[in-house]
Amino acid sequence: MKVSNVKSSAVAPTEFKVVDTSVSKVDGYALTKGKAVFTDDFNIPNALVVKILRSRHAHAIIKSIDASKALALEGVACVLTHEDVPRVAYTRAGQGYPEPSPYDTFVLDKKVRYVGDAVAIVAAETEEIANRALDLIRVEYEVLPAVLDYEHASDPEMPVIHDEPEISGAYDPSRNIANHYEMHIGDVDEELAKSDIVVEGTYYTPNQSHAMMETHVAISYFDPNGRLTIISSTQVPYHVRRIIRRIFGVESRVIKPRIGGGFGGKQAVHVEAYVTAVTLKTGRPARCVYTREETMTASNTRHAMRFKLRVGASKDGKLQAIDMQGLSNTGAYGEHALTTFMVSGSKTLPLYNKVKAVRFGGDIVYTNTEPAGAFRGYGAPQSTFALDSILDELAYKLGMDPIDFKLKNSIREGETSPIFKVMGEGREGVEQIVQSCKIEECALMGAKHFNWYEKKKRPRIEKTKAHGYGVAFAMQGSSIPAIDMGGATIKMNDDGTFNLMVGATDLGTGSDTILAQIAAEVLHTTTDKIIVYSSDTDITPFDKGAYASSTTYVSGNATKRAAEKMAFEILKAASEIMSEPVEKLHLENGKVISESDRSLTYSEIQTKLFYSFKQRQLEVTESFVSEVSPPPYMVSFAEVEIDLETGKVDVLNFLSYVDCGTPINPKLARGQVEGATAQGIGMALYEEHVSDKNGRIVTNDFFTYKIPAREDIKNIKVEFAKSYEPTGPFGAKSVSEIGLDTPAPAIANAIFDAIGVRIKKLPIKSEDMFFAIKNMVKSL
C-alpha cells in the first residue's frame, strides 16, 4: 500500500525551543482575572432579550398559536412562529459541506418532535417581560403518540416523526430511520464458525450531557454599515455563517469570542438562528442566553447506542473476526447521526487489524427525545466500551492477560488496516499506513507505572470490599482526511511581533496557545511575540472549526506552513537590506543573522519595509488539508474498589499512557486527557438522562444530573509515550478526544476482575451493582 505523500518534517524531536514545553495559556491571565471575554460579556446597547417557547409534548402538531396577549404586553418587540420564519430544511450540524446529516430541521415548524422543541421566538426589552410573554402565548396542540424507546423506533405501526415533504438525506423517514450504514471485509460468519472461542454480548451506552460551564449564547446586530454580525459561543463559526445564509439568505460576519467549553455541544447551530430571525425582523440587536435547563434538555446530547457484538479467536489467542451491529438514537433530529455512527466503527476497528473478517453496521433512528449531536469522542466512546469489554471477556475465556491478548492483535507502526479506506465520516475514508504507533510502549510502560502485575496478586475480596483491575485500549483520529481544511495568516509588525490569524476555534482547549507555539518555533521567537486572533469570519482565514480532533493537526500544519513561508519572506527582505545572499542568513532569537555576524532584528526589518526600503507589508496565508488522519493511541488502567454492602464503585487509580505524537504543550495535553477521563468516569458511573413517561427529561440541572466531582475522580495519572508523527506539525497528533474512550471499558473490566460480574450497560449505578452482587451471591 502506498504511503501518503505528505512531506515529513525535517526537525528532529530534540531540537525544539518552544514546542514541547508547557508555556502558559495566552488567555490564562484574562480568565483568572475575570475579564470580559465570553459572548455574554459583550455589551451591545439596546439588545432585545430573546426567549424560546418550548413544547411540553414529545410529539404534536401545532394547530394554532395565539400570541395576541403576549404582543399586547408593553416591552414585547415581536413573537415569531413557524409562519414568520423561512421554511428552509437544514441540518443543525456544523460539518463539512455538503453535510452528511439529513436536512430535517426548520427554525420553527408546525410540528414539535420532542419535549423542548421550539414553538415560538419571543423578543422583549427585558428578560422578565420576555418570560411573562412566554406565559401569555396560547398554543393549541394535536398531541400525537410518541416514540420514546429507540429500540422500538422502527417497529411497524410506530408514528412517523419526520413526515414533512422537504426532508432530504434521510435513509427511511417512514420507518424513523435517519441513516443506515453497513460494511464488511471478509466473511465474518465463516471466520466465527471456524474460531475456537466465540463470545457474544449486547452493550448499552446512555445519553450524556456536555455539561459545559457556559451555556449556548448568541448576540446578533447590524453593524453601522448594515452588515449582520453574530457573536456566538460556537465551535464552528464558518459553518454558522454558511447555514445562516442558507436559511435566511443573508450574508453575515460570525465572531467567536472565548468559549466556556463546548465538548462538541457547540458544533451545531442552536441559538444563532433565533437571534438572527429577531434582528432581521426588528432591525435591533438581539441576545439569547440559554438557561441550564435549555442546554440540558433542548440542545444536543451524546447518542445513546446499543451494540450487539460477536468476536471469535483461535485457541492461541489470535483474534479472527469482529461482528459489530449497532443501533444509535439520534433523537428528534439527525445532526451528526450518520457520522458519529461511522466513527464508532472507523475509530475502533482498525486498532485490531489482524482479524480476518470484520462486519459493522446498523441503523440510526429518530425518536421523540432530545436530539443527539456531536460529543467529544463522537461515537468512539460508545463503541470502545462495547468492543474493549468483549475483548476483555474473550481474553479471560482464553486464559490470557488482557494486555497480552490486545497487544497480540493490535496494529503497529508501518502497518495499515483496510478499514481506513472503507470507512470515513459519511463516506469512504482514505488509505493510510500508520507512521507512528507506540501502543506497545503505552501498554508495557503503562503496566509498569500502574504496577499491574503486582496489583493483580492482591486478593480481590477482603471483608466487605472488592478490588479489581482493568485495562482498556483505544485509538482515535486526527482530523477528517480529505475534508477538513484550515487556513492561517501571519502578518509581521514593526514592533517585532506577529499577528497570527486563524479560523481555528479555541473552545478552552488551548489551541490559540499551541498555534502560537508552533508559529514561534518556526519563526525563532517566543510565544508572547505571537499575537493570536482567531475565529472571526470577516478577518481570519477559513477553518473547518473545532472538532474531530483536528485543530492541532490541521490548523497546526496550516500555521506551520504559514510560519515557514513568513520565515522565508523575512530572510528574503533581510537579504535585500543587508545585501547578503539568503543562503548566508538564518533566523535566531527574533533576528536575522548573517554568516559575517551582522544582524537585523525583526522590528528593524519591518520598520525599514514600512518607511524607507522597498516598502511593503509582510503577510502570508497558507492552508492545509489533511490527506491522512493519524490515530493517537492510548492504554488506560483502572483500579476500582466496590463496596459489597452498598454496590458503590470508587475509581481509586486511573492511569493513561498516551501516544499523541509530540505534545505541543505537555501541560495542556495532560489537561485534555485528565478532563476527558473525568467525563469518561461520568459516563461510566453517573451520567444519564432520566425521563418521565411523557418524555420530559427530569435530570435537567446539576442537582439531578450528576457529573463527577473532585472526590469522584481520585487519582488520575497521565503519561506520554515518546512518539513522533511525521505528517503532523513538529510530530504532533491529536489528544483531545481519545481520553474519553477508555474509562468506561477499563472500569467495567476492573469490576469484572473484582467480582466476576460483567456490566454491559452504562452508567454503572450503585443500585444496579448492588443487585448484581446479590444475584451473584445467590447463584454461588
Place this chain on the structure above:
Amino acid sequence: MDFTFITPDTEKELKAQLSDRGSFLMAGGTDLLVKVRIGKIKPRKVISTLKVSTLHFLEDKTDELVIGATITHSELMKFKPLTRDFPILHDAIFTIGSAQIRNRGTLVGNIVNASPAGDGLLALYLLNAKVEFSDGSIIPIEEFVIGPGQTTLPAGEYVRAIHIPKDKWDIHYFEKVGQRNSMTISVASVGWLIKCKNGVMFSSERGGRTIEEFRIAYGSVAPTVLRLRDVEEFAKGKHIDEEFVHSISEMVKKDVHPIDDVRGSAEYRKTLCANLVYRMIEEEVKC
C-alpha cells in the same frame, strides 16, 4: 425574582422585620436561594441573620453545647470540643456538600430546612438535641421537625440556637450512601451511638460486655429523619455479633419506608438500609 434584602444588626430588629408576610429568614442561603431560584419560594423580603452578632456564638457549657443560629458547618468543625464530645456531629456535617457549601451553610439552616436527607439533622436526632426559639421556649428536635420542610416554629419567631446535651458514647458511626462522593444528596444515610457496659473491646477479644444504650437513625427513607426505637430497645443487653446484626437488619427492613426517585428505587434503598447495620461487625470496636 425581585425582593428586598435586609440585614438587621440586632435580634430586636430581626423580630420586628419578621412580622411582615412574605418574609423569609436566610443564614447561609444554601437551601433558601436554591428554592428561590427554582421558583418554589417567591419571597417579598429576605432577612439575613448573619449580621446579628448575638446569634453568632458557640457556648461550651459543662452539661451542654449551645450553637448559635449563624454558626456555619466549617466553624463548627474547627471548634475543638466538637470532635471531642460530639464526633458523630462532626462526621455528619463533614459530608455536607463541599467545602464551599460548608463555609456558607449553617446547622440551624440545616434543621429548619427539615429535609429527611439533612445530615446535620440526623446527628442531632441521635444526640437528642433541643431547639431554642426566639420566644425562649426550648423543644426536642423530634418535636420540631414534622415533615419535609415543615417545622413547629411559630410564625413570627426564629430559631436562636441548638442545645446538645453532653453524654459519653463508646461507639459512633455515620455513613451516607450516594452515587457520588461529594455534593451528593444521599440515597440513604445512617448513624448510631452505642454505650457499652464496662467499656468497649476490640474485635479480636472475647468477653462478656454488652450494649447498655443504643441509638440508631436513618435519613432519606421516610418523610423525616427516623429513629428506630424498636431496634434501640431490642439492642439493650445484647452483644454485637452476627446474630444480633442479623436480627436488627430484619427490623430495619420493616421500619424504613423509602420511595422510588431519581436517586434510587425503594427496594434498593430498603435493602441498603438493612445492609448498612452490618458495618457494626466490621468496625474495630464492639461490645
